[in-house]
Amino acid sequence: MTEWPLWEIFIRGQHGMSHRHVGSLHAPDAEIAINNARDVYTRRNEGVSIWVMKSSDIVASSPDQKGPLFDPAQSKTYRHPTFFEIPEEIGKM
């Protein structure tokens, strides 16, 4: 017997929030993955909605790519509002 596939579980904690990754579990199919996620991750009203996704379908960036992917943003401080000096007379902007 082959092992049931692994699913990644995402829960929306409250209305208006996005789904967040909470963990993973094994299940033979999506429907049972949702049922199991209900029991494993929402026993205390932690959620209003569940997403499940096969772990094997997730494509992740590798730690080696950290530099090329994220370094370019570091030097671009002008993308933040705090980069600009606003005269005191102007007040809040």
Add this chain to the structure above:
Amino acid sequence: MYAQMVESTGKGVRSLEDMDGQERTFQEKINTGVRIEPKDWMPDGYRKTLIRQISQHAHSEIVGQLPEANWISRAPTLQRKAILLAKVQDEAGHGLYLYCAAETLGVSRDEMTAQLLSGKAKYSSIFNYPTLTWADVGAIGWLVDGAAIMNQVPLQRCSYGPYGRAMVRVCKEESFHQRQGFDIMRVLCEGTPEQKSMAQDALNRWWWPSIMMFGPSDEQSVHSAQSMAWGIKLSSNDELRQKFVDQTVPQAEYLGLTVPDGDLEWDESRGSYNFGEIDWDEFFQVISGNGPCNKERMAARTKAWDDGAWFRDGLQAFSERQAVQAIAAE
């Protein structure tokens, strides 16, 4: 603790200066509190030790359901039964969080299950003691879960991301476990003399096994130094044990119960309790398979696994058929 005798494969702790590129970057991350994540480079020893530690911890949660499950059908009230069911269900959940954390290190669930059932993998010594009366359920929640919290709270900060995050969820739920146990003890102690003596009897039997849970004393913990350097063990066994004794003795006094240790005394100079010598022979006997219930626990797990085979296979066959039908319908 829940992982009491984790053998570390590291050969002594190396200093930063002795490490080369990758290993050095890895150790520097740990030293500065940066979490290690599944795809990051890590030394083989770190991976192997963590797999052992997390899977032992997971097995303990799973086997830990058995002593308490013994009382689900005999709980004294419907409310106690509902509470105990919820608690035992939590333990299953804790096992699952932990198995998933271990799987991120490259071991499969089936391998871990096989290691538990074959006796190759260990689980906490504490679950090899029998639950003879209802008061034992109280004592387990109060003492065993209390001891578990001591160990698990620092582990929330452990260097491996998935393990630390699993611990955050576990700790939130453990607090309910400890309180429900203490509540059982409190109600018994406020009850008839017979009920109170039941509580005392449970404390008498669970006290020593509970303080053994923290594992061998620091002088005997040969693998601790490496695990501490790796940030997967954050306090020493004796430190945690002392903290547990200091926290628990006043609670026993509140209940009007006597801790079964003639050498127990408050040490003003240390601001801690001194306590008697632990029977390490008993600990090593239990951890190596010769406790009162080791065989029974393993037989129950094996039976559950075998009896569940038709159900697992059935679900698998059903989902395969659904997938085929979905393709045919397209």
